[in-house]
Amino acid sequence: MSEKQKKATAYWKENVRYLIILLSIWFAVSYGAGILFKETLDQIQIGGFKLGFWFAQQGSIYVFVILIFVYVRLMNKLDKKYGYNE
Amino acid sequence: MTVQTWTYILVGLTFALYIGIAIWSRAGSTKEFYVAGGGVSPLANGMATAADWMSAASFISMAGIIAFAGYDGSVYLMGWTGGYVLLALLLAPYLRKFGKFTVPDFIGDRYYSKTARIVAVICALIVSFTYVAGQMRGVGVVFSRFLQVDINSGVIIGMVIVLFYAVLGGMKGITYTQVAQYCVLIFAFMVPAIFISIQMTGNPIPQLGMGATVNDGSGLYLLEKLDGLSTELGFNNYTDGSKSTIDIFTITLALMVGTAGLPHVIVRFFTVKKVKDARKSAGLALLLIAILYTTAPAVAVFAKTNLINTVSNQSYANMPEWFKNWEGTGLLTFDDKNNDGKIQYVADKTKNELTIDNDIMVLANPEIANLPAWVIALVAAGGLAAALSTAAGLLLVISSSVSHDLIKKIIKPNISDKGELWAARISATIAVIIAGYFGINPPGFVAAVVALAFGLAAASFFPAIVLGIFYKKMNKEGAIAGMVVGILLMLFYMTKFKFGWFGGGTPADYWFNFGKGGISPEGFGSIAMIANFIVALVVMRFTPEPPQDVQDIVEDIRIPSGAKEATGH
Numbered sequence: 232m233s234e235k236q237k238k239a240t241a242y243w244k245e246n247v248r249y250l251i252i253l254l255s256i257w258f259a260v261s262y263g264a265g266i267l268f269k270e271t272l273d274q275i276q277i278g279g280f281k282l283g284f285w286f287a288q289q290g291s292i293y294v295f296v297i298l299i300f301v302y303v304r305l306m307n308k309l310d311k312k313y314g315y316n317e
Numbered sequence: 318m319t320v321q322t323w324t325y326i327l328v329g330l331t332f333a334l335y336i337g338i339a340i341w342s343r344a345g346s347t348k349e350f351y352v353a354g355g356g357v358s359p360l361a362n363g364m365a366t367a368a369d370w371m372s373a374a375s376f377i378s379m380a381g382i383i384a385f386a387g388y389d390g391s392v393y394l395m396g397w398t399g400g401y402v403l404l405a406l407l408l409a410p411y412l413r414k415f416g417k418f419t420v421p422d423f424i425g426d427r428y429y430s431k432t433a434r435i436v437a438v439i440c441a442l443i444v445s446f447t448y449v450a451g452q453m454r455g456v457g458v459v460f461s462r463f464l465q466v467d468i469n470s471g472v473i474i475g476m477v478i479v480l481f482y483a484v485l486g487g488m489k490g491i492t493y494t495q496v497a498q499y500c501v502l503i504f505a506f507m508v509p510a511i512f513i514s515i516q517m518t519g520n521p522i523p524q525l526g527m528g529a530t531v532n533d534g535s536g537l538y539l540l541e542k543l544d545g546l547s548t549e550l551g552f553n554n555y556t557d558g559s560k561s562t563i564d565i566f567t568i569t570l571a572l573m574v575g576t577a578g579l580p581h582v583i584v585r586f587f588t589v590k591k592v593k594d595a596r597k598s599a600g601l602a603l604l605l606i607a608i609l610y611t612t613a614p615a616v617a618v619f620a621k622t623n624l625i626n627t628v629s630n631q632s633y634a635n636m637p638e639w640f641k642n643w644e645g646t647g648l649l650t651f652d653d654k655n656n657d658g659k660i661q662y663v664a665d666k667t668k669n670e671l672t673i674d675n676d677i678m679v680l681a682n683p684e685i686a687n688l689p690a691w692v693i694a695l696v697a698a699g700g701l702a703a704a705l706s707t708a709a710g711l712l713l714v715i716s717s718s719v720s721h722d723l724i725k726k727i728i729k730p731n732i733s734d735k736g737e738l739w740a741a742r743i744s745a746t747i748a749v750i751i752a753g754y755f756g757i758n759p760p761g762f763v764a765a766v767v768a769l770a771f772g773l774a775a776a777s778f779f780p781a782i783v784l785g786i787f788y789k790k791m792n793k794e795g796a797i798a799g800m801v802v803g804i805l806l807m808l809f810y811m812t813k814f815k816f817g818w819f820g821g822g823t824p825a826d827y828w829f830n831f832g833k834g835g836i837s838p839e840g841f842g843s844i845a846m847i848a849n850f851i852v853a854l855v856v857m858r859f860t861p862e863p864p865q866d867v868q869d870i871v872e873d874i875r876i877p878s879g880a881k882e883a884t885g886h
Contacts, residue, residue, distance in 0.1 A: 236872075243875050250406055257402045261395045266566050269388075273556070279528035279538030284556045287391035288383075288614040289524060292398045292607050299405045299600035306410075306596060306877075315878040317591065 323694035339482030350487030351418040363601030365495035369710035373455025376703035381678030383617035388558030400576025405599035409586040413595035421722040428793040440777040452708040453756025463697040476753040498702040505699025523615035551664030561833040567840030575771025578779035592877035639684035648674035716745035772842025776803035780849040794860035799853030807845040
C-alpha cells in the first residue's frame with residue numbers, strides 16, 4: 232500500500248468513527264428519548280413540559296442542529312490534519 | 318384596510334419580487350440550468366434548501382395535524398428534521414465530491430450501468446410527480462380562500478408564475494427566488510406565532526410559551542390545561558397520543574430516510590463550490606428549517622387550546638366571524654345533532670357536531686386570535702411562497718431527469734449544450750402542465766400518496782446511494798435488485814392498504830402486529846428500505862465484483878479535497 236493510500240485509509244477510518252458516535256446520539260435523542268423511553272421520561276417534568284414529550288417535539292430537533300455543526304467542525308479539523316483542506 | 322386589500326398588496330409585492338429575481342438570474346447554459354453554475358454560497362444554498370424543503374404541507378398543514386394528533390404528530394417533527402443529519406453525514410459531502418448534475422447520474426456512473434440509471438430515473442419521476450401535484454393544490458387552496466378566485470384559476474395563476482421562473486432561470490433562477498421565499502415564509506409563520514404566544518402566556522418566544530403557564534389566572538401550565546380539556550371531551554391526553562410504538566418508530570424512520578433520499582433535496586448540494594461548503598450548508602439548512610419546526614408544535618398547542626375555549630359548548634349564534642367565513646369554504650362544518658343550538662366538540666363520533674379540516678388551523682389561527690388584518694394577509698403570502706418554492710424545485714428534478722438523464726445520457730448523447738438546455742425547458746413546461754392538471758383534477762389519492770413519496774424515496778434511493786459510498790464492493794447487480802425489490806414492495810403495500818388492490822385490507826391486517834397494532838403504509842418505507850439493503854447485500858455475494866476503475870472512484874469520493882466543478886460529462 233502506498234503512502235498516499237495509507238493516509239486515505241486512516242482518514243476514512245477516523246471519519247467513520249465520528250459518524251458512528253454522532254449517529255448514536257442522533258438515534259438516542261429521537262428513537263430513544265422521544266419514542267422508546269418516552270413514557271419513562273415523562274415521569275420527569277421540567278417547567279410545563281414532560282421530558283419525553285419535550286424530546287419528541289423540541290429537544291431532538293435542537294440536538295440534530297447541534298450534531299451537524301459539531302460534525303462540520305470535526306471534519307474541518309480532520310481535513311486539516313490530513314492535508315485535505317482547501 | 319381590509320384583509321382582502323392587504324392580501325392583494327402583499328401577494329402582489331412578493332410575486333413581483335420573485336419575477337424580478339427570475340429575470341435577473343436567468344440561465345445561459347445547462348450548467349447554470351441544472352446546478353446554478355456551481356458557485357452558490359453555503360448560506361444562500363441553506364436558505365434555498367430550507368424553502369425548497371418546506372412545502373405547503375409544512376407551512377399550512379403540519380401545525381394543524383399536530384394540533385389534532387398531539388404526541389402522535391411528533392413523527393413529522395422528528396422525521397422531517399432528523400433526515401438532514403443523515404443527509405449531512407452520509408450523503409451530501411460525497412455526492413458533491415462526485416460532482417455530477419443529478420441523482421440518476423450518480424447511480425448510473427457508480428453502478429456502471431444504463432439499467433441502473435433508468436431505474437433511478439423512473440424512481441425520481443414517481444417520487445417527484447406525486448409530490449408536486451400536492452403543491453399545486455396548496456396554491457389553489459390559498460388563492461381561493463384569500464383572493465376569492467376559484468381553486469382552478471388559483472392553480473393556473475400558480476402554474477404561470479412557476480413556469481416563468483423555473484423555465485427561464487432553471488436552478489439559478491430557482492435558487493435565488495427560493496432565498497427570497499424563505500424570508501417571506503419564515504416571517505409569515507413567526508409573526509402570528511409570537512403574537513399568540515404573548516397573548517396566551519406572556520412569553521414572546523413560542524418554543525418557551527408552549528411550556529409556560531397560561532395567562533388566565535388558573536396557574537396551570539398550558540400543556541396541563543390542554544391535557545385536561547382533551548380528556549374532559551373524551552379525547553386522548555394531548556401529550557400521549559394513540560398510535561402503537563412500533564408504528565411511531567417506523568413512520569419516523571421512513572420520513573427521515575425518505576427526506577435524505579429525495580432527489581430535489583439532494584441536488585441542492587451539487588450547487589455549492591466545495592465539499593466543505595456542502596457540509597456547512599446542510600447544517601445551515603437544518604437550522605433555518607428548525608426555526609419553523611420547533612415553532613409549529615407551539616402553534617399547535619396555542620391553536621387547539623384557543624379553539625376548544627372558543628367553540629366548546631358555546632352557542633352557535635354567538636360564533637365569531639371567522640367561524641362563518643370558514644364554514645363557507647366547507648373546511649369547517651357544524652351539524653346540530655341534539656338541536657340545542659350549542660356546539661358539542663367531543664371524541665364520541667355519534668355526538669360530535671363539529672368537523673374541522675387540519676389545514677385551517679394555521680390559516681385561521683390569526684383570525685381566531687383576533688390579530689390585525691395585515692398579519693392574516695401575511696400568512697397567505699407565506700403559504701404561497703412555501704408551495705411555489707417546493708413546486709419549482711421538484712419541476713427542476715423532473716425536467717433534468719428527462720433532458721439530462723434520458724435524452725443526453727441515453728437517447729441522444731451527441732446533443733449540443735444549447736439543444737439540451739432547450740430540451741430541459743420544454744420538459745419543465747410539460748411537467749408544469751401535467752402538475753397543474755393534477756392540481757385542478759386531483760385524483761382522490763393525491764393526499765395519501767404525497768406522504769408515501771417519502772416511503773418510496775426511502776425504499777429506492779437511500780440504500781443504493783449509501784452502499785455506493787460506504788461499501789466499495791457493492792456492484793450493479795446488487796444495487797439494481799435492491800432498488801427494484803424495495804420500490805415494488807413499497808408500491809405493493811401502499812396500493813394494498815390505500816387503494817384496496819391485491820385483496821385490500823384494514824388497519825387490523827397491517828403486517829408486523831405484535832399485539833398493539835402493526836405498521837401503517839406511511840411507516841412501511843422503513844421495512845422496504847431494510848429489504849432493499851438485504852437483497853442488495855445477498856445478490857452482491859453471488860455476482861462479480863465492480864471493475865477496478867469504479868472502486869477507484871469510490872476511494873476518490875471519500876477524500877474531500879480536489880472537488881471539481883459539477884459536470885454532466
